[in-house]
Amino acid sequence: MISNQVVEIDKESDEYMMLAFQRGDERAFELLVKRYKNKILNYIYRYTGDYSSSEEITQEVFIRVYRSKERYEIKAKFNTFIYRIAMNLAYNEVRNRNRRKTEATDNFFFLQDKSTPESLFIREEISENINKEISKLPAKLKDVVILCNIQEMSYKEASDVLDISVGTVQSRLSRARKILRKNLSMVLNLDGE
Amino acid sequence: MKDKEKLSAYIDNELSAHDKFNINKLIEKDERLKKEVENLKILKDAIYSLPEVQVSEDFEKKLLYKITEDKMSYQKASFWDAFLFRPNIKKIAYTVATMAFVAGATFIFFKNINNNVDNFVMEENKSTVPVILSHQGESNIAASLVKIDLLNGTFTVIKGNDEKSYAIDKMYEYFPKLVKDVSWYIKEKKNQPELANKMLAEYNISNDEENQPKIYTKPSKVIPVDNGQ
Numbered sequence: 394m395i396s397n398q399v400v401e402i403d404k405e406s407d408e409y410m411m412l413a414f415q416r417g418d419e420r421a422f423e424l425l426v427k428r429y430k431n432k433i434l435n436y437i438y439r440y441t442g443d444y445s446s447s448e449e450i451t452q453e454v455f456i457r458v459y460r461s462k463e464r465y466e467i468k469a470k471f472n473t474f475i476y477r478i479a480m481n482l483a484y485n486e487v488r489n490r491n492r493r494k495t496e497a498t499d500n501f502f503f504l505q506d507k508s509t510p511e512s513l514f515i516r517e518e519i520s521e522n523i524n525k526e527i528s529k530l531p532a533k534l535k536d537v538v539i540l541c542n543i544q545e546m547s548y549k550e551a552s553d554v555l556d557i558s559v560g561t562v563q564s565r566l567s568r569a570r571k572i573l574r575k576n577l578s579m580v581l582n583l584d585g586e
Numbered sequence: 587m588k589d590k591e592k593l594s595a596y597i598d599n600e601l602s603a604h605d606k607f608n609i610n611k612l613i614e615k616d617e618r619l620k621k622e623v624e625n626l627k628i629l630k631d632a633i634y635s636l637p638e639v640q641v642s643e644d645f646e647k648k649l650l651y652k653i654t655e656d657k658m659s660y661q662k663a664s665f666w667d668a669f670l671f672r673p674n675i676k677k678i679a680y681t682v683a684t685m686a687f688v689a690g691a692t693f694i695f696f697k698n699i700n701n702n703v704d705n706f707v708m709e710e711n712k713s714t715v716p717v718i719l720s721h722q723g724e725s726n727i728a729a730s731l732v733k734i735d736l737l738n739g740t741f742t743v744i745k746g747n748d749e750k751s752y753a754i755d756k757m758y759e760y761f762p763k764l765v766k767d768v769s770w771y772i773k774e775k776k777n778q779p780e781l782a783n784k785m786l787a788e789y790n791i792s793n794d795e796e797n798q799p800k801i802y803t804k805p806s807k808v809i810p811v812d813n814g815q
Contacts, residue, residue: 423646426646427646430641430645430646431639431640431641434639434641435638435639438639439636444639448641448642448645451641451645452645452648452649452652455649455653456652456653456656459656460656517637519632520636520637523633523636524636527633538633541598542633543633543634543636545634547600548595548598563591563594563595563600566595566598567590567592567594570626570629570630571590573629573633574625574626574629577629577632578625581628581629581632583625583628583629584621584625
């Protein structure tokens with residue numbers, strides 16, 4: 394697993410870009426958008442399961458980053474900062490949708506896949522099942538799965554975003570995987586219990 | 587922490603060197619645990635391999651448009667915020683608001699006074715106001731209530747000497763200070779007509795030497811009910 398371990402403020406870091414943006418460099422903001430647009434979209438999409446609203450929310454995330462540039466402090470990692478915004482907006486979307494009681498649509502755009510139609514179909518079937526099981530997880534468990542297993546965050550990074558301890562991230566992820574392992578054992582051909 | 591819980595952290599390479607060493611030893615000895623680690627890795631890879639979604643081609647263009655719109659609405663709002671919440675403007679606004687309030691309250695106060703006078707006149711057959719008139723009989727002073735017709739300049743006696751207490755009560759209702767003075771005088775100073783004349787002169791009312799009430803002078807002003815003290 395590749396983990397995001399960049400802490401130092403080098404000239405390519407997100408934090409440096411954010412500082413440059415605070416000083417009025419709009420290109421630094423554009424670069425941050427390029428770096429994070431798909432990560433944030435995927436995070437929100439995994440959470441909401443609806444592509445069209447996920448893109449709207451992703452735009453809202455960047456608008457909020459833009460608005461709050463003055464409030465950003467260098468002591469906070471940029472990805473913690475942006476994922477917290479994304480997480481709050483994703484929560485709101487799911488909550489509002491539950492109130493509206495509308496079904497999420499699944500018309501998202503996959504990366505171009507060069508596989509055969511058959512293997513593509515199987516992959517889609519498996520993916521759909523996994524997505525369904527992840528979406529059924531309690532919110533607290535879903536958070537850690539998305540952040541650690543899909544967004545490739547370290548436990549420390551996830552704990553910063555979620556404002557919980559590293560130990561809690563570890564135990565929640567373990568519980569989430571236990572549930573997923575049980576419910577996906579047929580789909581993934583997992584042996585035994 | 588249970589070993590099974592540690593397995594999840596083990597596949598994520600999030601265990602301490604010591605815990606990792608221990609789990610490695612357990613896995614070597616326990617085939618079931620080894621299989622469990624393999625299953626967890628499959629699950630982790632399957633989740634990680636979920637197809638990614640990508641933003642639409644015009645994502646950045648749309649975002650730029652939204653940000654520009656947002657900036658414009660923010661600038662409009664911040665202009666008014668800055669205008670209204672600048673310390674000096676704030677002070678000026680408070681002062682103007684206070685002055686407006688005082689002016690408004692004063693206007694309403696005086697308007698009410700005028701209304702009282704007007705209402706008072708209206709109540710008394712539109713053009714009449716009652717006033718107290720006093721006259722000196724043989725050795726005492728009596729008060730009488732008369733109606734003064736402001737339009738026609740005529741006077742009608744409502745209550746005369748024999749009902750002076752009623753007249754005084756009635757006048758108290760309308761001209762409290764005047765009645766207070768007169769009633770005090772009637773009670774305490776009835777044998778000193780020169781003092782009565784002096785007191786009545788203050789109200790621009792005179793009395794005569796005859797038994798019947800007689801008007802010599804019109805009252806100079808109307809004293810409203812609520813403000814006659």
